[in-house]
Amino acid sequence: MHHLRVFEMLLHERSLTRAAKALDVTQPALSKTLSRLRVYFNDPLFVRVSNRMEPTPKALELARPIVDVLGSMRALRVDHAAFDPKTSARTFQFCVVDAGVIKLLPPLVERVTREAPHVRLRLVQLEGEHLESWLETGTIDFAMGSFPSLPKSIRRQFLWLEEYVSVVNRGHPRLSGSPSLREFAAENHVLVSTMGTGHSHKLAEQAVESAIPPERIVCRVPIFLAAAIVAKHTNAVATLPKSIATVLADDLNLEIIRPPIRLPKIDIFQYWHNRFHRDTANRWIRSVFESLFRERGHRPRT
Template sequence: MKTIPGKHTEDLDLHALRVLDVLFRERSITRAADALHTQQPALSKTLARLRVYFNDPLFVRVALHMEPTAKALELEKPVRALLDGFQRLRSEQSRFDASRSTREFRVFTLDAGVIVLLPPVIKTLLGSAPDVRLRAAQVGLQNLHTSLESGEIDLAIGEFPLLVPGIKRQKLFSGQHMCIFQKDHPRLGRSPSLAEFLEEQHVFITAAGTGHPHQVAERSLEGQLPAKNIIAHVPSFTTAAILAKNTNAVATMPGPVATVLARELDMRLTKPPVKLPEFEISQYWHERFDRDPGNQWLRSVINAEFGGKPPGRKR
C-alpha cells in the first residue's frame, strides 16, 4: 500500500519523521515536545506540515490525548523502519573518539545509583574523556521504556524487571542490604544479635525513587519490627543516613550505597541479622542504539568499573 506521496518527497526531512515517530509513542504534543527537547509551537508547526504532506489529520484529539488516524497507523511501521535504518547507517559510518568527544550522555538511575555509580564513572571520564559529560536524567518510571526507545535516555542503571520489549540488558553485580548506625552506638556493636536489632529504633526510606528491590526488602523488614520502633519515613538514603548518625537509629539500605554513606559519614556498617532479598543491578539500553559507538563506549566504561562485584569491594 502506498503511504508516502512521491510528488512531495523532497519536502520530507528527518526531523519531521522523528516528530511523527515520537507522536506515535506519546500521543501528546506536550510530551512529544518534552521528549524532543523542543517547544510546543515548533512541534505543532511540524505536525501541520506533515498533515499537509499526507493530506490527512494524522492525529485527532480524543478526551485528554491524541489518537492516530487510519492513515497514520499505516505510516507507523514504515517511519520506524526508515529511522532505524538511518540509525544503523550512522552507527556503521561513525567512530566515537572519547578523548575528543563533547557528547553529553543521559543516564537514568535512582537515588542509590546517583550516590554509588556516578562518582567513579565521572572520575574515569575526567581522565580519559575530559569533555564528555554525564547527566543524571530523571523521568517517571512509567516513561522509562519510551525514553530509552526514543534516545532521550542513553542508559538506565538499576533493577527494572518490567523493561522487556526491545530492551537489552547487561548484568553488572548482585548485592544485599546492609545497615548503618553510629560508631559509638550505646547498645549496638559490630554484629548485633537479632533481638538487639529488633529492639532498636529504625529509619525507613520510603519513596518511588528507591526502586522495587528496596521496597520489597523494606516491607519484609517492616513485618518483623515492632511498629513503635520505626521512628521516621524519609525520601532518600542520604537523609536516612544523616538522621541515623544524629540519633541512635538504624538505617537499612542496599549494600553499595550503605558502604559509601558509612565511609563518608564515619558510621558503622554491618549485615542485618534478618534475611532480606538480594538485588541485581544491570545496565539497560534500547536495541535501536545497540550499535551506536558512543553508547557502546559508555557501556564498556560502566561494565569495566562495576561488572562482577558490587562497588566498594576490593577486586
C-alpha cells in the same frame, strides 16, 4: 527528522507534556511541531481523549513507515559515524537511582575526564513507566540498576550482585554490630521507596515493612542519600544497598550494622536497546562501565 522524532515520541508517550520532557523541548515548541505535522499529513494525527493524546487511524497507518525511516537513519549513523573518545564532544544520557549515583559517579567522572576530556555525562531522573520507550528512541543511551520487567528487546549485561545492610549514627545509644530482631524492630526506621521506577529495590522495602511495626516507620523518602542523612541526625535506622552504605558510612560518620531480617540480593545490570547495540559510542561507554564495575567470577542469579 526532528518532526518524525516528535511523532514517534507522541506515539510512545500519548502526552504532550511527557513527550516534550523526553525530547528536552518546551511544550509550546512541541505543539508547534505537531501542528506542522498535521498540516503536512492533512490529519489531526493525535486527538485528546480524557488525559491522553490518542493516535488517529491515519497516525497508526503512518507509525510503521515512520519508525522504519528513523531506524534506517539511526543505522546509518551507527554504521558510518566514527567515534573517538579523545576528540568526541558527545553527551551521554542515562538513568540510575541515586544509590547508583553514589557508587558509580565519582570513578566514572574520573575515568571519562581522563580518557574522553570533551565527553559529557547527563543523568536523567528515573521514571519506570518511560524507561523502555526512552531506551528505544535513544532519549537515553543506557540505564543502570535492576529492572526485571524490561522486555527482551532491551539488552542487558550483569555487573554486580547487590546486598543490603543497615546504617545508624555512629555511637547510637542502643544499636551496634548485630542487633536482635526485637532490638532492631523497636527503633525508628526511615524507609527508601522507589515506587514508580520498576526497580527491584521494592523487594528490600517490602522485607523491612514486613519485619517492622508500621508505627516504627517514621519517614519514607525517595532517595537513599536522604535516608542516610535522616539516620545521621535522628538515630533512626536506614536500610541501604551495601555498596553505597560503605561510602556513606565514611562520609557521614555512620556505623554499618547487620540487620536481623532476611533481605534480598539484587542483580545489577546495565541496559540498552537492541537498535543501538552496534553504535560505536554506545559500545564505548558500556565498556567503560563494564571495566569499572563488573564483578568478575559472578553470574546473575536465575
